[in-house]
Amino acid sequence: MTRPPLTEGTAGAPDTGRPPSLWRNRDFNLLWTGQCLSDLGGAMTDLAVPLLVLQQTGSPARAGLVGTTGLAVTLVCRLPAGVLADRFDRRRLMIVSDAFRLSVYTLLACLLLAGAARLAVIVAVVACSAAATAVFSTAEHAAIRNLVRPDQIATAVARNEARSYGTSLAGPPLGGLLFGVGRALPFAGNALSFLLSLVAVLRVRRPLQQTRQEPSPSAGASAVQGLRFVLGHPFLRALLLIAAPLNMAFTGVLFALTLSLRRAGLSPFLVGLAGTIFAVGGLLGAFAAPALQRMLRLPVLLTLLCWATAALMAVSALLSTTILAAVPLAAAVFLGPTANAALFGHQAALTPDHLQGRVVSVLLLAAGSVAALAPALAGALLGRWGGATAMLGFSLLVVAAAVAAGCSRGIRARAA
Template structure:
């Protein structure tokens, strides 16, 4: 058993990710109903991820200073308030594309603080030997909420009741924040006997640790390239897939079902990740998952049909979730507890900081070169990134990722 506090954390995760799923799919679909410009539609994805570039380092540093559970409570309630205001605007017909972008951007700011604190609070909630199991369950809850339930709900709401695209997530975020109050225990690190150093010093220490650690550095750079390319791909993929003039010709509700198929695969991938790592090795499983996901990006481009899209989405979810569980568990084991929030934030800045640029770039390139050029180009970047991490981790392909290097090893890898 993972304990009572984990149960509250897991339940809160499920509700907040259900809200994420409605917003993640609903906002681009609502944007498509306002404009067919690839550049403008891609701004939705850029707005959702821009806060990671601007705030990740400071959010991580604060997670190491403050009560991590309290940060999550405040962030969830803030998201609820922002989306409640957007609900009122939508209900009165006052919501335009620019207000939609503002709501997505502000909700993204709260997401940075909530997510970084969540990844840092989990190792304080379960024993180290249960981390992979706990992360697998958390990842399952995320996928079910984000894609299995939230995505198809968004596809229906955008047609039937657009205001509920914001109202439903607002209620879910509020409930998620209140559930966290049921967790018992201390979720704030002990104060250093030497006192607190300036925030910039603590952030600098985290950046140096990440860059000096060969495994973490390689994973972060690869994740950054993959996320940049995927942000460009999926920022315009909705135009490739949805509408009468699209290549696949899906209705909004059918687009939501695609992400349900993704979630179905992700649930199995999250639960099977530990077994796959024990059979094939952590590094081989991770690199194989990233390679498979990258190759699968070509399928909707070469064979643009619902009959190929849905099984491809299942495989996207399966291998993507398996890789995600392994990466998160690896970081939680390798990073010292007193630096977990800061180094996690540095990792995610490198790993996710390029997403707003990728989303915006995808829209601009599609405007001038066409959607297919973006989709194929993004796939090429993903394959190149997997090749880089394969070379960097070649000595660990048949072994574990989580063996901690000595200080001399770290010095030599700089």
């Protein structure tokens, strides 16, 4: 795969000789480590919040509503977060976001200890945290190219993928354990994770954005400018057409598999184990991503990912009533981190720094919006035709992504 071109003002080390290892990049590793802890705390509360609501209200519907509230707030805040990340100092945005999340989760833990945490308070905490997380994550995505060399952007994205899969493995069991000891503990632990993340961001020395030479347009005009840039660039348009259906397919097929396994009578433990197997595939893929990127050019990588994923999802559908169905899905997601690293590495290299936040927010909003529809679609398909048919339906989405990747002029031109 060809390397992204050197862009003006990108990254901090001179582009001469053999590049130093990313593991020796102090500022990137500070931010990465802080977010490892923050993501771990978030994964703990992702499990603890529905358990808490279910314990207090006895209503699974209300527990699900709280989770949906967090997702909805994240989606609504994506575009404004992109505008903020391009108009204001990204380090300060991260600091304010961490301080805000630290405050609300500390408050929730204290109220739980006092026995005064009502449902409205829990919903408010989840919503406030989701809004702050949207701002932080967008600013972090936009800042990556200022922390690493241009030829290390894809590797940095792969490291972040490994972080995501690793914390999704460790966080829920730890959150469940802490909740069993004391229901305030997961939330206190999450507050501590934000404190440590805040310290890490404060210690980053390198600027997280280039100096702005021109005054920023209005907020509305800024958002439109970012959207126009995405829609006007062949590669970024292709990224939308590929990432959105893939994201929806993986989200939907996992949800369909979870429901199918429960309907087949498997225990909650085995259902959870299926999710763990899937996450292990993604984690191993994230570790293998740098080597795979060197071996495979972008069009080949995307073609292999899409067609292999469609086939493996079809195999999983045939096994939809057993835990073995998780194995082909784990194999399918193995190439996912490599594709994400290549695609978003190219995006970071080609997008001007003053548009990074808005472009990232448009891409994440598009992928997140269609993924949010996946559970409802999976439930409808499963209720009408059963788990195997529902999972096969999502494999067709991957076929659509494969066709888009094969026909995309933007992908071919970018890899040339």
